[in-house]
Amino acid sequence: MKHHKHILAALAAASLLLSGCAAATGSVGQANTVALPSSSPSASTPAAAEPGHTGGHNHGSTPSPAAAQAQGPSEAALMVCGDQPMDRLTSILKLETKPHTVNNWADSTFTCTYHLTEGALEISVQEATDQASARTYFDAMQALAKDAKPIQGLANLGFPAYETADGSAVFQKDTFVLHVDASGLPATMGPNNITRNALAYQLSTTILACWVEHH
Secondary structure: OOHHHHHHHHHHHHHHHHOOOOOOOOOOOOEEOOOOOOOOOOOOOOOOOOOOOOOOOOOOOOOOHHHHHHHOOOHHHHHHHOHHHHHHHHHHHOOOOOOEEEEEEEOOEEEEEEEEOOEEEEEEEEEOOOHHHHHHHHHHHHHHOOOEEEOOHHHHOOOOEEEEOOOEEEEEEOOEEEEEEOOOOOOEEOOOOEEHHHHHHHHHHHHHHHHHHOO
């Protein structure tokens, strides 16, 4: 993917800060129809709420991994299955109907899978107990990824980020590691023949814009 396309997408993502962002509600681990709660907590407080809960921040001590797992994903993580990425995906590919989604919460990772006619698009968020742990997880992912290439300059929006040749984009922000995996899709899609790398990047910036707004 060419660098100027990254920059254009980054600028487009910045405009999303003017609009509201919210998490999807529903039963984690089941197919969901996306709905919006009235508000969301900061993305910097992982595992702060149950799915669909609209409460505030967790002011106690940092929960243990087991406790965080039991509490469920934060509402910031749930945003990957929310209206903003869904609408963005539908708009980019000019879809007539919104794709079916299934989500799951396991090992402190919330995953939302969008089932498209051409294949599955998977967006996941690893929630770490602190920022240093998130960066360690991100670095390990990048080291293990095949053909990983750093996303640099304006295109990374100021966050550690990389992409892979097969259609993945990975960003680390605060205690979150966002992974948009379009490797299960064709090399190009939609009436504008967008590449899966460009699709993964644009969905990443949409989600990051929501997180920045709620920081």
